[in-house]
Amino acid sequence: MECANFVSQxxxxxxxxxxxxxxxxxxxxxxxxxxxxxxxxxxxxxxLNIGQPDIETPxxxxxxxxxxxxxxxxxxxxxxxxxxxxxxxxxxxxxxxQIDSSNLMVTTGGSEALIxxxxxxxxxxxxxxxxxxxxxxxxxxxxxxxxxxxxxQSFIESGFALPPISSFEEKITDKTKAILxxxxxxxxxxxxxxxxxxxxxxxxxxxxxxxxxxxxxxEFMYDGAIPHSVLNLAGLENHAVMIDSVSKxxxxxGARIGALVTRNSEVxxxxxxxxxxxxxxxxxxxxxxxxxxxTPQSYFEGVVxxxxxxxxxxxxxxxxxxxxxxPKPKGAFYCIAKLPxxxxxxxxxxxxxxxxxxxxxxxxxxxxxxxxxxxAGVNEVRLAYVLNEESLRNAVRCLEVALQEYPGKLV
Amino acid sequence: MECANFVSQxxxxxxxxxxxxxxxxxxxxxxxxxxxxxxxxxxxxxxLNIGQPDIETPxxxxxxxxxxxxxxxxxxxxxxxxxxxxxxxxxxxxxxxQIDSSNLMVTTGGSEALIxxxxxxxxxxxxxxxxxxxxxxxxxxxxxxxxxxxxxQSFIESGFALPPISSFEEKITDKTKAILxxxxxxxxxxxxxxxxxxxxxxxxxxxxxxxxxxxxxxEFMYDGAIPHSVLNLAGLENHAVMIDSVSKxxxxxGARIGALVTRNSEVxxxxxxxxxxxxxxxxxxxxxxxxxxxTPQSYFEGVVxxxxxxxxxxxxxxxxxxxxxxPKPKGAFYCIAKLPxxxxxxxxxxxxxxxxxxxxxxxxxxxxxxxxxxxAGVNEVRLAYVLNEESLRNAVRCLEVALQEYPGKLV
Numbered sequence: 001m002e003c004a005n006f007v008s009q010x011x012x013x014x015x016x017x018x019x020x021x022x023x024x025x026x027x028x029x030x031x032x033x034x035x036x037x038x039x040x041x042x043x044x045x046x047x048l049n050i051g052q053p054d055i056e057t058p059x060x061x062x063x064x065x066x067x068x069x070x071x072x073x074x075x076x077x078x079x080x081x082x083x084x085x086x087x088x089x090x091x092x093x094x095x096x097x098q099i100d101s102s103n104l105m106v107t108t109g110g111s112e113a114l115i116x117x118x119x120x121x122x123x124x125x126x127x128x129x130x131x132x133x134x135x136x137x138x139x140x141x142x143x144x145x146x147x148x149x150x151x152x153q154s155f156i157e158s159g160f161a162l163p164p165i166s167s168f169e170e171k172i173t174d175k176t177k178a179i180l181x182x183x184x185x186x187x188x189x190x191x192x193x194x195x196x197x198x199x200x201x202x203x204x205x206x207x208x209x210x211x212x213x214x215x216x217x218x219e220f221m222y223d224g225a226i227p228h229s230v231l232n233l234a235g236l237e238n239h240a241v242m243i244d245s246v247s248k249x250x251x252x253x254g255a256r257i258g259a260l261v262t263r264n265s266e267v268x269x270x271x272x273x274x275x276x277x278x279x280x281x282x283x284x285x286x287x288x289x290x291x292x293x294x295t296p297q298s299y300f301e302g303v304v305x306x307x308x309x310x311x312x313x314x315x316x317x318x319x320x321x322x323x324x325x326x327p328k329p330k331g332a333f334y335c336i337a338k339l340p341x342x343x344x345x346x347x348x349x350x351x352x353x354x355x356x357x358x359x360x361x362x363x364x365x366x367x368x369x370x371x372x373x374x375x376a377g378v379n380e381v382r383l384a385y386v387l388n389e390e391s392l393r394n395a396v397r398c399l400e401v402a403l404q405e406y407p408g409k410l411v
Numbered sequence: 412m413e414c415a416n417f418v419s420q421x422x423x424x425x426x427x428x429x430x431x432x433x434x435x436x437x438x439x440x441x442x443x444x445x446x447x448x449x450x451x452x453x454x455x456x457x458x459l460n461i462g463q464p465d466i467e468t469p470x471x472x473x474x475x476x477x478x479x480x481x482x483x484x485x486x487x488x489x490x491x492x493x494x495x496x497x498x499x500x501x502x503x504x505x506x507x508x509q510i511d512s513s514n515l516m517v518t519t520g521g522s523e524a525l526i527x528x529x530x531x532x533x534x535x536x537x538x539x540x541x542x543x544x545x546x547x548x549x550x551x552x553x554x555x556x557x558x559x560x561x562x563x564q565s566f567i568e569s570g571f572a573l574p575p576i577s578s579f580e581e582k583i584t585d586k587t588k589a590i591l592x593x594x595x596x597x598x599x600x601x602x603x604x605x606x607x608x609x610x611x612x613x614x615x616x617x618x619x620x621x622x623x624x625x626x627x628x629x630e631f632m633y634d635g636a637i638p639h640s641v642l643n644l645a646g647l648e649n650h651a652v653m654i655d656s657v658s659k660x661x662x663x664x665g666a667r668i669g670a671l672v673t674r675n676s677e678v679x680x681x682x683x684x685x686x687x688x689x690x691x692x693x694x695x696x697x698x699x700x701x702x703x704x705x706t707p708q709s710y711f712e713g714v715v716x717x718x719x720x721x722x723x724x725x726x727x728x729x730x731x732x733x734x735x736x737x738p739k740p741k742g743a744f745y746c747i748a749k750l751p752x753x754x755x756x757x758x759x760x761x762x763x764x765x766x767x768x769x770x771x772x773x774x775x776x777x778x779x780x781x782x783x784x785x786x787a788g789v790n791e792v793r794l795a796y797v798l799n800e801e802s803l804r805n806a807v808r809c810l811e812v813a814l815q816e817y818p819g820k821l822v
Contacts (some may be wrong), residue, residue: 283665
């Protein structure tokens with residue numbers, strides 16, 4: 001007893017969990033200390049690392065927030081404010097997705113919607129197949145739910161098209177419970193065709209899997225491309241779970257409002273228990289999101305035109321640099337670029353710590369964090385074209401110079 | 412192959428997870444369909460089931476929200492807006508808790524803070540000891556983290572005082588990783604003395620456990636009582652993790668802003684990875700919370716005086732009913748009452764479905780959901796005294812009549 005006491009007194013620190021250790025740091029945010037230091041040293045840093053657009057939140061939202069006149073800022077229902085749920089169902093209907101408000105739940109961002117989907121549908125140890133590269137935070141949500149991510153690699157050479165269905169089939173085990181896609185894709189900007197989605201539909205029906213689809217970039221489609229929702233795939237009523245968010249749609253990432261949408265009423269009913277445990281999604285954000293439903297179509301047209309311009313500056317600029325390959329995105333506002341470098345983690349850190357060109361530098365996300373296959377993406381970076389034209393031109397110029405100066409460049 | 416296809420086509424529904432099945436429904440919200448039906452039938456329902464106060468949010472908050480003048484509603488840092496973190500550290504210092512902003516992280520409500528604490532500190536299968544009755548949603552967070560709740564029963568006869576330390580020691584196994592308390596207590600209103608907290612301190616040091624303390628009701632202390640934070644227990648620097656929230660403090664539950672506070676920098680660093688995965692806490696709520704730091708002391712004095720009045724009306728009223736026992740709470744705004752009934756789940760449902768007195772009824776939370784021991788709390792209910800005096804008097808009168816009419820009353 002004496003001895004046990006003694007031991008605990010020198011240890012004086014209980015162990016943290018395996019999940020905490022296993023949680024990956026965000027490849028999008030992990031270099032923040034270096035960018036802070038660069039800024040403190042007076043460097044201008046172009047933030048292409050994070051999908052925080054500079055696009056203004058619609059005026060209808062900002063006006064509504066000023067007009068809030070409640071005496072008590074109350075909890076909402078756990079599945080969201082009823083009038084917002086109804087309005088949101090109307091938004092989906094306007095996009096050709098025929099669901100009603102009983103098929104959706106308001107969540108705290110798309111992040112929470114995916115955590116609820118994982119927790120509701122998958123047991124610890126179950127496997128979810130995800131075409132890689134994929135949104136890095138899927139790894140974190142998988143760790144939280146104790147779920148294993150099984151990647152199926154897509155390739156920059158084919159513009160990150162859906163890998164052949166046979167490569168999914170190879171990965172299916174008796175632990176496989178779901179496939180997760182992001183469409184249009186973060187980080188690739190790839191947009192799945194109807195035919196690709198139908199191939200996935202047949203596959204999940206054959207193996208009785210859930211098909212989770214992160215469709216938060218629905219409004220960001222270029223060159224006349226048309227988005228297809230998994231909710232419109234016939235026969236998937238009980239298999240399709242759609243993840244949505246207002247963050248990018250209305251440039252209000254800070255509202256933290258998303259949605260879990262499915263016609264599977266068992267999933268919805270069970271997810272409701274997770275929703276009740278955390279009480280409610282943010283009330284202010286819901287008020288903002290309900291106001292945002294009145295955003296005029298002209299807003300989106302303006303935003304899309306702006307992103308097309310930005311994409312073209314960034315992607316054309318990148319492809320003009322020797323040794324750089326960057327497929328042209330059809331949607332969202334990211335791209336993956338393959339660079340003539342040894343290691344993207346080192347390169348991105350070097351850009352912040354060591355490099356400057358006319359006292360400027362660029363912050364990017366190393367693509368390694370967007371792959372689950374070890375070593376994949378080691379010479380790729382993810383860039384978000386969320387800054388204005390001039391900033392993007394400067395960023396491309398910086399990158400061009402940096403690729404000449406970087407000690408780990410591949411010649 | 413034909414056969415496999417055929418099977419999947421009749422099954423057409425993948426199985427949900429064991430966690431989803433295991434998640435308990437909220438005892439606070441599970442009777443909502445019955446209350447909705449009662450209201451639809453024209454009955455006045457007094458909501459004593461949920462801690463949604465009618466107290467006004469401070470005017471400084473409401474004014475600040477109208478004055479928000481940003482063009483883009485951006486993500487904040489994952490651990491919160493730096494100026495709010497600094498201000499919040501100042502609030503704790505003013506309460507005698509000497510921490511700085513590096514010891515705290517802003518979360519999406521107290522709920523998320525506790526989920527992060529569980530996920531960071533406990534492995535699936537690990538055990539957390541909680542004196543019961545306890546806030547029902549702890550069960551849900553435990554299911555999410557795969558953690559086992561081990562209850563130590565406290566008793567209404569002793570006003571829900573801390574059970575003897577020996578009853579904790581009996582429950583400690585090699586899976587025990589933490590003790591969780593709520594102080595002042597929801598649902599009991601009990602306030603742990605300095606001596607009780609020191610007993611817990613010695614226990615967690617002896618066994619090298621984490622001590623999680625939910626201190627969200629800090630401002631709601633009556634009759635001159637003084638709150639003691641686990642952060643002020645000497646020697647617990649690496650063991651104490653405090654959960655906080657602005658929801659009740661400023662009557663702004665809908666803001667969804669909480670905090671995880673600890674001097675254990677490893678826990679804070681690891682929790683940061685969970686925080687990064689979900690990007691950021693709500694921006695609007697943080698702006699409101701930062702404004703709330705300017706709430707004048709007179710606001711809290713007014714609120715406390717109001718709750719003392721309400722508590723006295725409810726608790727004295729309850730104790731005046733034959734066969735009812737209700738210890739007087741020293742803090743928070745809940746009480747547990749033991750009623751002369753067969754079953755509190757049945758009784759609470761009956762109150763909504765079958766009963767009315769002068770076209771009014773009362774919604775309460777069956778206490779069974781606040782215990783982990785099967786059968787415990789079967790004749791107890793939790794009541795939140797969050798309504799005005801007149802409503803509380805009417806609610807007590809309703810309850811008195813109901814207890815005479817209820818078919819399952821114990822004579």
